[in-house]
Amino acid sequence: MKPIALAILNWNGKSLLEKFLGKVIDDSPEGEVIVIDNASSDDSVSWIQQNHPEIRIIENNTNTGYAGGYNEGLKEIKHDFVVLLNSDVETTPGWLAPILTRFQSDDSIAAIQPKIRAYNDKEYFEYAGASGGFIDSLGYPFCRGRIFGHLEKDEGQYDEAMPVFWSTGACLAVRNSAYQECNGLDPMFFAHMEEIDLCWRFQRSGYTCWVEPKSCVYHVGGGTLDSLNSRKTYLNFRNNLVLLTKNLPRHKILPIIFSRLILDGLAGIQFLLQRKPKHTIAIVKGHFHYYGMFNKIMRERSGQFPWPLTGVYQRSIVRQVFLGGLKNFSQLAQSSFVRTKTVVDRK
Incomplete structure (x- = not known):
């Protein structure tokens, strides 16, 4: 069995599978591609069976949303590592190897995201995760490469791999044992911020979350709800x-x-x-x-609640943006970010 699985959650997404699935397979020789179907009513399952019979399909009986769908699917996935991959992501050749190498280098890493660029404007970061997620002192999430609605052009300025507060759910690679230990995604969220909650719980349990920019993918975005909704x-x-x-x-x-x-x-x-x-x-x-x-x-509520954690910006990002005129992540004082040492002993 390959050490890493690519789990694509599908609900009536035949058009996206037709567009992106073949490239995911070609670009990911290190991993096993698995489709988790959330009780689709279109013919996407039969399309996969006819065009990619080598792909394993896990069929959920009901549509339980993003969190519930993945939680059910991962009960049947036994790989050491699993990438929760949106169906609207275009992968690139060699994208998976750096993620696998990063996981194998440190047992404390529970989550990793690649660098996320916009599919429709490939020189720019994409809103959902850019080059790693952070949070400010009042709980506002933002990214290295995206603050509120401002997207930066990717000119290699954020190519350093580093621990972050959260890794994006658009392409979220997780250590399967940590995912199960922390009870997976919380269905209470339905959509939006469930990956931030998971990564926060990873950190509370002593793990770290990372961005690995040696890996790069392109995300369409807006697949659940667009910004005007x-x-x-x-x-x-x-x-x-x-x-x-x-x-x-x-x-x-x-x-x-x-x-x-x-x-x-x-x-x-x-x-x-x-x-x-x-x-x-x-x-x-x-x-x-x-x-x-x-x-x-x-x-x-249960467990420990340490604060602040790695990736917390100890000032107000709202104040910096709307009163200070800040637009780019690089303009933030790096000394204001928390970087804690994490020790995980699972023996």
């Missing part, structure tokens, strides 16, 4: 609050949530000024639904 706004704001409540030390939760209430209110006003009232309503709904979930989340 108010449902995406709702999920982003709600899930960010859930993320913080699940993982922050208890004494940090209320002060940060109060700060976010103010800042998210300002974001809602900005949407109104832009004549996007549906997005303002989405933010309000996200907050009220989160408040309804708060007690349940607090009851289910």
Whole structure:
């Protein structure tokens, strides 16, 4: 058995499989390609069977979303390492070997992402993960190469492999034993930020998350919900609050949530000024639904809650961008990032 599997979650995605699956197979001789089908109603499964009979298909009985689909699928995948690969990712020759080498170099590594460029503008980083994910003191995620909506051109400025706070779910390579130990992805998120939650829990358990820019792929993006969809706004704001409540030390939760209430209110006003009232309503709904979930989340918290962790920017990225005019990751003071030493002993 090959040491690494490439698990592609599919739901009615025949057109994407037709476009990208063949290249994934050609570019990935080190891995076994597996498709996890989330109860598709199109003919994507039969298309795979007819055109790529060598590919193993795991068929889920129901569509349980991104998190649930992968959790079910990985119960049947026994490889040491698994890449959770979006069906809208174009791979490149040799992309998988650096990830496998990085995993084998350090048992403390639980997650690795490649460098992610935009499929539709290949000189630029892609929104979903760019060259590694970080988070600021108030819980706003951003990337090396992408801060809020600003995407940088990839000129090799972020080609250093390094530990990060989170690795993107668009192409998330995980150590299978760590994934199972940390109970996998949380279905509560439905979509958006579930990989940040997983990586946060990896770090809380003593593992590290990395970006390996020697590996590069291209991501189409927007496959679940595009940026103009108010449902995406709702999920982003709600899930960010859930993320913080699940993982922050208890004494940090209320002060940060109060700060976010103010800042998210300002974001809602900005949407109104832009004549996007549906997005303002989405933010309000996200907050009220989160408040309804708060007690349940607090009851289910368990484990250790160290803070800050590797990849935390100890200032406010909102302040740096909207008051300081910052656009690029390289303009941030690198001394403000946390880099902790992680020790994992599983013997």
